[in-house]
Amino acid sequence: MLNFVGLFKNYSAELQRFLRRRGAAQDVAADLTQETFLRLMVAERKNKLTTLPQNQKAYLFRVAANLQIDWARSQKLNPLGGDPAVISEAFADPAPLADEILITTELMLILEQALAEVPDIPRQIYLMRLDGKTFAEIAQVLQMPLQTVYSQMSRVMMHLQYRLCAAETGQGERCQ
Amino acid sequence: MTSEPYDGKGSQWDFDAEQALDPVMRKAIEWFTLLSDGQASDEAVLAHQCWLMAAPEHAQAYNKAQTLWSGVRQIHALQKTPK
Numbered sequence: 001m002l003n004f005v006g007l008f009k010n011y012s013a014e015l016q017r018f019l020r021r022r023g024a025a026q027d028v029a030a031d032l033t034q035e036t037f038l039r040l041m042v043a044e045r046k047n048k049l050t051t052l053p054q055n056q057k058a059y060l061f062r063v064a065a066n067l068q069i070d071w072a073r074s075q076k077l078n079p080l081g082g083d084p085a086v087i088s089e090a091f092a093d094p095a096p097l098a099d100e101i102l103i104t105t106e107l108m109l110i111l112e113q114a115l116a117e118v119p120d121i122p123r124q125i126y127l128m129r130l131d132g133k134t135f136a137e138i139a140q141v142l143q144m145p146l147q148t149v150y151s152q153m154s155r156v157m158m159h160l161q162y163r164l165c166a167a168e169t170g171q172g173e174r175c176q
Numbered sequence: 177m178t179s180e181p182y183d184g185k186g187s188q189w190d191f192d193a194e195q196a197l198d199p200v201m202r203k204a205i206e207w208f209t210l211l212s213d214g215q216a217s218d219e220a221v222l223a224h225q226c227w228l229m230a231a232p233e234h235a236q237a238y239n240k241a242q243t244l245w246s247g248v249r250q251i252h253a254l255q256k257t258p259k
Contacts, residue, residue, distance in 0.1 A: 005222045038229045108251055130252045134213040154202075154209045161205065161244055162196045176198040176237065 008037055011057065015064050024068060032071060036064045107164070114163035115156075122152040129153060203227075204237035212245065 012033050019029035040063065115123065121142070128138045135153070139146045165175035197205075207224050210216055216224075228235050 005219055005226070008222055008226070009218075034229065037226070041226065041230055107247065108254075111248060111251060129213070130249060134215050136215060150206075150209055154206045157205045157209060157241065157244060158197050158202055160248065161201060161240065164244065166196075175196055176201045176240070 007040070007060070011060055012037070015060060018061060019064060019068055022065070022068060024071075028071065032064055032067045035067050036060060039063055039067070110163055110167045111160055114160050117163075118156055118159060122156045125149055125152050126156040198237075200231075200233050201237045201240065204234065204241045207238060208241035208245065 015033045015036060016026075016029045019032055020026065024032060040060070115126070118126070124142065125138055128141070129135075133141075135146060135149050138144075139149045142149070162175050169175065207227060210220055211224060228238060
């Protein structure tokens, strides 16, 4: 497994500057940099790469440069001339923001019932999180290892998500 | 309040968390949990970015986790700490 975190830390800023010097706008440079790392991950997943070629940096920059050429070409072919993402946004309905979701009584009941099934300790953790405590603070109060607090919080969320999904779809297993 | 580490054993509860949810959704919830209190390391944040970019289903599942959390926060705000 390549160390993506290390590579990203070491090279993302430099890659963006490189692309900007080659004429890319700030946002395009940022997108192409992300795309470069994405390509790298896909290539690794397909087992084409177990280690980066000898000169890691040159490899990254070559991928980024190729992506920029492709991008410039796609701009010329695009009759509206703009960023494809911007164009599709103009036609799409605005998606509702997560924060604007209205809680229905039904949803509230499902979640309340689901929470009632959660054992005491994980429920305490969950309620403390809702009150804005950090995981470190919760670990301190409950005298628990931090890892346990994380995993118990995750399990509460999984349980709630499962109950929600099962209520929505009427299906029991492999709920999303 | 107890100081015993909680072992997570319990029939229905155990089954739900371990078996019933799709593995990508479980992973998304684990990521969401790790990042939700704003205390995660830079490394964790970057690793999360890599995970999000690795497949479209990852981002979809992560959105669901965020939606769930904002939902329960709204409920919590409405009810003021259910006991």
